[in-house]
Amino acid sequence: MMISSRVFGDNGKVKEYHYTGPVEHKFSPYAFNGGTVLAVAGEDFALVASDTRLSEGYSIHSRDSPKCYKLTDTTVIGCSGFHGDCLTLTKIIEARLKMYKHSNNKNMTSGAIAAMLSTILYGKRFFPYYVYNIIGGLDEEGRGARDTYKAGGSASAMLQPLLDNQIGFKNMENVEQVPLTLEKAVQLVKDVFISAAERDVYTGDALKICIITKEGVREEIVPLRKD
Amino acid sequence: MALQDVCGFLETLDDISPCTYLPNEMGYMRRTPFEFDRDSAFHFLPPPQQCSRKNRAPTLFSSTFSSLSPHQQPFQLSHGTTTLGFIFQDGVIAAADTRASCKGLICCPISQKIMPIHSHLVVNTSGSGADCMLWERILTREMRLYQLRHRKRLSVNGAAKLLSMMLHPFKGTNVCVAATLCGWDGEETQETLQSCMEIADVKKAVEQDSNVSAISDESAQGSVKMASINEQDEISKDTQALNPTSTFGGRSGPRVCYVCSDGLQLKGEIISVGSGSPYAYAVLDDGWRWGMTVDEAVALAREAVFRATHWDAYSGNNVDLFHITAHGWRRRDREDLKEEYYREREREKKKIKEREKERQKREGDELVEGEGDIYSVHCG
Numbered sequence: 213m214m215i216s217s218r219v220f221g222d223n224g225k226v227k228e229y230h231y232t233g234p235v236e237h238k239f240s241p242y243a244f245n246g247g248t249v250l251a252v253a254g255e256d257f258a259l260v261a262s263d264t265r266l267s268e269g270y271s272i273h274s275r276d277s278p279k280c281y282k283l284t285d286t287t288v289i290g291c292s293g294f295h296g297d298c299l300t301l302t303k304i305i306e307a308r309l310k311m312y313k314h315s316n317n318k319n320m321t322s323g324a325i326a327a328m329l330s331t332i333l334y335g336k337r338f339f340p341y342y343v344y345n346i347i348g349g350l351d352e353e354g355r356g357a358r359d360t361y362k363a364g365g366s367a368s369a370m371l372q373p374l375l376d377n378q379i380g381f382k383n384m385e386n387v388e389q390v391p392l393t394l395e396k397a398v399q400l401v402k403d404v405f406i407s408a409a410e411r412d413v414y415t416g417d418a419l420k421i422c423i424i425t426k427e428g429v430r431e432e433i434v435p436l437r438k439d
Numbered sequence: 440m441a442l443q444d445v446c447g448f449l450e451t452l453d454d455i456s457p458c459t460y461l462p463n464e465m466g467y468m469r470r471t472p473f474e475f476d477r478d479s480a481f482h483f484l485p486p487p488q489q490c491s492r493k494n495r496a497p498t499l500f501s502s503t504f505s506s507l508s509p510h511q512q513p514f515q516l517s518h519g520t521t522t523l524g525f526i527f528q529d530g531v532i533a534a535a536d537t538r539a540s541c542k543g544l545i546c547c548p549i550s551q552k553i554m555p556i557h558s559h560l561v562v563n564t565s566g567s568g569a570d571c572m573l574w575e576r577i578l579t580r581e582m583r584l585y586q587l588r589h590r591k592r593l594s595v596n597g598a599a600k601l602l603s604m605m606l607h608p609f610k611g612t613n614v615c616v617a618a619t620l621c622g623w624d625g626e627e628t629q630e631t632l633q634s635c636m637e638i639a640d641v642k643k644a645v646e647q648d649s650n651v652s653a654i655s656d657e658s659a660q661g662s663v664k665m666a667s668i669n670e671q672d673e674i675s676k677d678t679q680a681l682n683p684t685s686t687f688g689g690r691s692g693p694r695v696c697y698v699c700s701d702g703l704q705l706k707g708e709i710i711s712v713g714s715g716s717p718y719a720y721a722v723l724d725d726g727w728r729w730g731m732t733v734d735e736a737v738a739l740a741r742e743a744v745f746r747a748t749h750w751d752a753y754s755g756n757n758v759d760l761f762h763i764t765a766h767g768w769r770r771r772d773r774e775d776l777k778e779e780y781y782r783e784r785e786r787e788k789k790k791i792k793e794r795e796k797e798r799q800k801r802e803g804d805e806l807v808e809g810e811g812d813i814y815s816v817h818c819g
Binding site: 330333334337338369 | 614
């Protein structure tokens with residue numbers, strides 16, 4: 213087990229490169245493993261996409277570590293941040309889903325999973341899970357949420373304004389606001405991740421898209437830059 | 440099980456014995472604050488100091504937990520906002536911006552900071568977003584339980600005391616909640632309902648302000664909520680003295696109360712919270728009078744938030760406005776301030792043009808007069 217002795221800045225990038233005298237390093241229970249997640253929803257579909265790179269500092273631990281986890285046939289969660297907390301959090305969510313299924317004899321709806329996640333995360337208010345979560349899914353009637361989108365993770369600050377412009381038609385005047393179709397959304401997500409991989413070092417290797425429609429959850433893998 | 444230990448799941452459930460859930464009016468009153476807290480919704484979240492008292496084998500992590508708290512946060516909690524609430528002769532106005540920022544990044548440009556608790560109470564939240572959301576839910580739950588147990592609504596001051604007591608165990612931690620409770624105290628009597636219905640028959644409920652959208656639906660009395668501004672003016676003049684002091688001492692009337700996670704509780708007429716509050720106070724102090732009309736009050740609140748969003752980097756995007764009267768709360772449509780900025784710029788440009796024209800006219804007149812003199816001098 214490698215105990216990290218580097219100091220992580222607030223955005224996860226490594227600080228303290230030059231010698232400043234003896235520095236005391238406290239044990240940090242957190243590490244930043246990078247990765248970007250994205251969710252987009254339309255009238256009758258939802259998609260959750262993430263890159264598959266797992267990094268730490270200057271190294272890449274794995275090129276095949278996707279960050280979307282399928283929870284039910286109608287819900288997928290994307291978790292990025294500290295990989296240890298992502299794994300534990302998804303295990304807890306899956307356990308709670310099973311408990312709900314056994315006591316209520318039905319699957320949890322997407323909205324209910326989101327509400328439950330909010331309380332699980334708040335339960336560790338004083339020692340938080342270092343995870344950026346985005347839940348994408350359809351509701352009980354198979355409807356998505358029209359034209360909603362959210363980016364999370366290391367490249368989120370770059371992707372969110374782009375999505376605001378392309379899906380939300382924000383910051384533009386006199387544009388025709390066409391509703392979002394599944395094909396356009398998938399193409400947009402691919403373009404957006406290719407752009408993110410160009411500019412963010414923690415994003416790259418491959419892109420995994422989980423597409424949720426009333427037929428179920430379908431996956432698509434697209435290669436990205438490996439450098 | 441390892442997973443159970445990690446989330447501390449069963450451990451906290453065991454602490455609650457079934458008998459604490461029995462409804463018992465006297466017992467409810469006599470409970471100590473700690474027991475009261477345990478019974479309430481956050482049994483899943485014991486405050487950090489109390490963790491160590493439970494008999495857990497000391498592990499590597501428990502010693503580092505206590506030293507961990509504020510310093511090792513991997514990310515910043517969201518802060519920064521402008522919210523305000525004030526009372527006047529016709530109720531309470533609660534207004535807020537909609538920007539949720541997280542240390543330089545705007546997490547959500549369309550967050551909702553004013554949340555209704557029940558039909559006659561809304562809360563303006565500021566501070567940490569997660570804390571505010573959760574405590575607002577807990578407060579709503581407790582107020583509903585109080586209403587069911589005691590068959591009357593808890594007053595605004597009572598709600599403030601309740602919230603303050605619930606937040607007290609977390610004093611010293613970095614829970615950051617600064618809530619302004621804005622509401623209308625007092626029961627709606629049958630007379631007000633009667634007069635309200637009569638006026639509703641006589642005048643149709645034609646909305647002066649066509650922007651009104653969602654209305655509350657939680658009132659147990661089921662009173663007429665779609666009251667127009669005309670109606671409310673009539674009723675307030677009938678049933679309420681215009682003298683402000685009479686409602687202060689009395690049981691019913693508008694109230695504004697501030698509760699902070701440090702334990703501070705303030706009552707007043709104008710309360711503004713957040714990084715943009717100095718700018719909001721400047722506008723509010725200038726324009727506030729007890730005898731304002733509803734339109735004036737709404738315009739004042741909107742202007743205050745608008746100015747605060749202009750000067751404060753952490754406030755912006757839209758304005759939410761709620762108006763609470765004896766009949767309940769009414770919500771104005773969310774307004775995008777971008778339009779207001781452009782309108783103001785246009786107004787400024789127009790003013791400058793007009794001033795230019797006036798100046799030229801004046802100079803032209805002076806020139807004409809001056810020419811006359813010069814002419815006469817030359818001639819002379």
